[in-house]
Amino acid sequence: MKPLLGASIKMVVRDHQALFWAFAFPMLFLGVFRLFSFDSYGTTDLVVAGDVSEARVQALTGALEGVDFLDVTVRPDLATLDAAMQAIDDDEAIDAALVLDASGSTVMAELLIAISDPIGSSVTTASIISVVQDVNVALSGVPRAIEVASRNVGGDEVTFFQFVGPGIIGMGLMTFATISLAGSLSRYREEGVLRRIRATPLAPWRFFASVVVAHLVIAAAQVVLLTLVAEALGANVLRGGLGFLFVCVLGTLVFLNMGVIIAGRVQGRGAVEGAANAVTLPMMFLSGTFFPTEGLPAFIQPFVQALPLTHMLTALRGLTLDGEGLLEQGPALLMLLAWVAGTFVLARYSFSFRDA
Amino acid sequence: MPPVIQAQGLVKRYGDLTALGGATFEVQPGEIFGILGPNGAGKTTLVEILEGLTRPTEGSASVLGLPVVEQPDAVKTRIGVQLQASSYHQYLTLREILSLFGSFYPRAAEPMELLRRVRLEDRADARIKQLSGGMKQRFSIVAALVNEPELVFFDEPTAGLDPDARHDLWQIVREVRAAGATVVLTTHYMEEAEALCDRVAFLNAGQIVALDTPVGLIRSLHAPYRITLRTAVPLALVAVEAIPGVMEAQQEASPDGAVTRVRAGEAPRVVEALTALAAGAGTQVTDLVIQPATLEDVFLSVTGRGLAG
Numbered sequence: 046m047k048p049l050l051g052a053s054i055k056m057v058v059r060d061h062q063a064l065f066w067a068f069a070f071p072m073l074f075l076g077v078f079r080l081f082s083f084d085s086y087g088t089t090d091l092v093v094a095g096d097v098s099e100a101r102v103q104a105l106t107g108a109l110e111g112v113d114f115l116d117v118t119v120r121p122d123l124a125t126l127d128a129a130m131q132a133i134d135d136d137e138a139i140d141a142a143l144v145l146d147a148s149g150s151t152v153m154a155e156l157l158i159a160i161s162d163p164i165g166s167s168v169t170t171a172s173i174i175s176v177v178q179d180v181n182v183a184l185s186g187v188p189r190a191i192e193v194a195s196r197n198v199g200g201d202e203v204t205f206f207q208f209v210g211p212g213i214i215g216m217g218l219m220t221f222a223t224i225s226l227a228g229s230l231s232r233y234r235e236e237g238v239l240r241r242i243r244a245t246p247l248a249p250w251r252f253f254a255s256v257v258v259a260h261l262v263i264a265a266a267q268v269v270l271l272t273l274v275a276e277a278l279g280a281n282v283l284r285g286g287l288g289f290l291f292v293c294v295l296g297t298l299v300f301l302n303m304g305v306i307i308a309g310r311v312q313g314r315g316a317v318e319g320a321a322n323a324v325t326l327p328m329m330f331l332s333g334t335f336f337p338t339e340g341l342p343a344f345i346q347p348f349v350q351a352l353p354l355t356h357m358l359t360a361l362r363g364l365t366l367d368g369e370g371l372l373e374q375g376p377a378l379l380m381l382l383a384w385v386a387g388t389f390v391l392a393r394y395s396f397s398f399r400d401a
Numbered sequence: 402m403p404p405v406i407q408a409q410g411l412v413k414r415y416g417d418l419t420a421l422g423g424a425t426f427e428v429q430p431g432e433i434f435g436i437l438g439p440n441g442a443g444k445t446t447l448v449e450i451l452e453g454l455t456r457p458t459e460g461s462a463s464v465l466g467l468p469v470v471e472q473p474d475a476v477k478t479r480i481g482v483q484l485q486a487s488s489y490h491q492y493l494t495l496r497e498i499l500s501l502f503g504s505f506y507p508r509a510a511e512p513m514e515l516l517r518r519v520r521l522e523d524r525a526d527a528r529i530k531q532l533s534g535g536m537k538q539r540f541s542i543v544a545a546l547v548n549e550p551e552l553v554f555f556d557e558p559t560a561g562l563d564p565d566a567r568h569d570l571w572q573i574v575r576e577v578r579a580a581g582a583t584v585v586l587t588t589h590y591m592e593e594a595e596a597l598c599d600r601v602a603f604l605n606a607g608q609i610v611a612l613d614t615p616v617g618l619i620r621s622l623h624a625p626y627r628i629t630l631r632t633a634v635p636l637a638l639v640a641v642e643a644i645p646g647v648m649e650a651q652q653e654a655s656p657d658g659a660v661t662r663v664r665a666g667e668a669p670r671v672v673e674a675l676t677a678l679a680a681g682a683g684t685q686v687t688d689l690v691i692q693p694a695t696l697e698d699v700f701l702s703v704t705g706r707g708l709a710g
Contacts (some may be wrong), residue, residue, distance in 0.1 A: 048500065048501060048504040049501065049504060049505075052490070052493060052497060052501045055492065055493065055497070056490055056493065059492040059493075060492055115487060163471070231483055232491075233490075236489070236491065237484060237488030238488055238489065238490055240454075240484060240488060241482075241484055241488040241489065243454055244452055244453075244454060244477065244482035244484065245482075245502065245505040245506070246474045246475075246477040246505060246506065247477045247505040345702040
C-alpha cells in the first residue's frame with residue numbers, strides 16, 4: 046500500500062493543474078484581497094473658509110479639528126462660494142469645503158462635498174453637521190437634554206481581510222479537491238490506467254483509495270500553507286485552532302466526494318473538468334467566500350443556505366472571527382456532516398471500475 | 402505437461418449481442434498462440450475472459466490450472482497482460498511505473514533489468530509521453546513482465562507500428578517465449594501470425610472458424626498456390642479453368658496484354674499447362690509469378706470474406 050500511496054502523491058504533485066488549484070489559485074486571491082482596504086476611508090481633507098478672527102468661526106474650527114478623520118485647513122482666501130468652488134475644481138486634494146459668512150448675527154455656513162463615494166459623502170456630511178450642532182449648543186450655553194455614549198460590543202473589530210481569509214482557504218480546498226480529483230480519476234479512466242490496474246491482482250478499491258488519500262494529503266498541506274500565509278498577511282486564522290482543521294477536513298471530504306461523483310457521472314475528460322468548474326465556481330461566489338451572503342437577494346437564500354461551502358465558511362468564521370468553540374458551530378457542522386454522508390452515498394454509486 | 406489454457410464453450414453476451422459464441426480450445430506450455438480475426442470478431446472479449454477481466458456468460462476456462470472465474474486474483478498474480486494502446490500513468494517515469502506495478506505482486510523483477518530487456522534502460526527516467534510509438538509498445542510489453550509471468554497476453558502488440566518497429570517487437574516476443582513463458586497474442590496482421598505463432602485460431606463473428614499451425618492451415622486449403630501469368634494476348638478463360646488442378650481463374654486486361662490469376666492445388670503441372678496454352682494461342686508469357694497461399698487466403702476461405710482493417 047505504501048509504494049502505491051507514494052506514487053499517487055507523486056502523480057498529484059507532478060500535475061501542474063492540480064498544483065495550480067491547490068496553491069497558486071488561493072494564494073493569488075489572498076494576495077489580491079490583501080491589497081483591498083474596505084476598512085478605512087483614510088482622512089477627508091476639509092477646507093474651512095471664512096474670517097478666522099471671528100469667535101464663532103474659531104470655535105467651529107477648533108471642534109472640527111477634534112474629529113479624527115478630518116484634516117482641517119483654514120483658508121480665509123476662499124471665503125466666497127465661487128472661490129471655494131474654483132479651488133475644488135482646480136485642486137483635487139479638497140474633499141469638502143465649509144464656507145462661512147460671519148457678517149450677520151447668525152453665521153451662514155455652506156457645505157460643499159466633493160466625494161463621489163455615496164457612503165463617504167454621507168458620513169462626512171453627517172459628521173460635519175453634527176459638529177456644527179454641538180458648537181451651536183455649546184455657544185448658546187443651554188444644558189444638553191440628551192447625552193449619548195457609544196461603544197462597540199459586537200466582538201473584536203473585524204477587518205475585511207480577516208473575513209475573507211477563511212473564505213479563501215475554504216474555497217482553495219474546494220477547487221483543489223473537486224477539480225483535481227475529478228480530473229485525475231477521469232484521466233486514469235481515459236488513459237486506460239484503471240483497466241490496466243484491473244488486470245493486476247491489486248484490488249481496484251485500493252488504487253481508488255490511494256488516489257483519494259493522496260488528495261487528502263495535499264489538502265492537508267494546503268491547509269497548513271494557506272493558513273500560515275493568511276496569518277502572516279493578517280487574517281488571524283490561527284485563532285481557529287484544531288477546530289479550524291476539523292472543519293477543513295469535513296469540507297474537503299464533501300468536495301472529494303463531489304469530485305468522484307462528477308468523474309463517475311460525466312463522460313470525457315474535458316467535460317469532467319468543465320463540470321467540476323461549473324460546480325465549484327458559482328459556489329465560490331454564492332457561499333460568501335469574498336462577501337457576506339446577507340448581501341444576496343432573498344429568493345436565492347434557500348439555495349445559498351443549502352450549499353456545503355456556505356456552512357463550512359460559517360463554521361470557519363465562527364471559530365476565527367468570533368473566537369467561538371467548535372460546539373457553537375453545531376448547526377453548520379450538522380449540515381456539513383449531512384453533506385459528507387449524502388455525497389459519500391452518491392459517490393459510491395456513481396463511480397465504477399466496471400466502466401474502465 | 403497439462404495445457405496452460407483450457408477453454409470450454411466460452412460464451413459472452415451483452416444483451417442481445419453475442420460477442421463470443423462458444424470458444425473451445427487449449428494452449429500448450431511454451432507455445433506462441435495467435436488469435437486472429439477482424440475488428441469486432443471477439444478477440445478482445447475472449448482474451449479478457451482468460452485474463453479474469455470479464456466474466457463469461459457461459460462456459461468455463463482454466464488458466465495455469467486455476468478456474469479463472471472462481472479465482473481471478475490467483476490467475477492475475479501469475480499472468481502478464483499487455484493491453485491495447487498505452488495505458489500507463491503520464492506523471493510517472495518508466496522506472497517508477499515498473500516498480501509501482503511490481504508492488505502489486507508477491508514477487509517482481511527489478512525495473513532496470515526489465516528495461517534492459519527491451520533496450521529502454523537509457524529511458525528509465527523518461528515519461529510515457531516522451532517515447533516513440535515503438536518504444537511505448539516495447540514498454541507496455543515489458544510492463545506485462547514485471548511479475549515474471551508463466552503466461553503472457555499481448556493484445557495487438559504491433560498495431561500502428563512501422564515494419565522496423567514491428568520486427569523489433571517480434572524479436573522481443575520470441576525472447577519472452579525463449580525465457581520460458583507461454584504467449585497468447587491477438588493480431589489482425591496475417592504476416593505477424595505467420596512469422597510468430599506456433600498455432601493460430603481464426604475468430605470470426607464470435608466463432609473459432611479454424612485452428613491449426615500456420616503451415617497446417619495453408620496446407621488444408623484446396624488451392625495452396627497463387628499463379629499470376631502475364632501474356633501479350635488474353636488466354637481463353639474456359640481453357641484455363643479446364644486445366645486439371647486449377648480451382649479458380651480470373652483474367653483482366655492490362656496495357657501490354659492480359660493478366661491471368663489462378664488459384665491452384667499444385668504448381669508445376671498447372672504452370673506447364675498454362676505455358677502450353679499460351680504457345681497454342683501464339684502468344685508469349687511475359688511474366689510468371691508463383692506464390693504460396695497465405696493465412697489471408699485461409700481466412701478468405703473459412704469466412705468467405707477479407708479482413709477488414
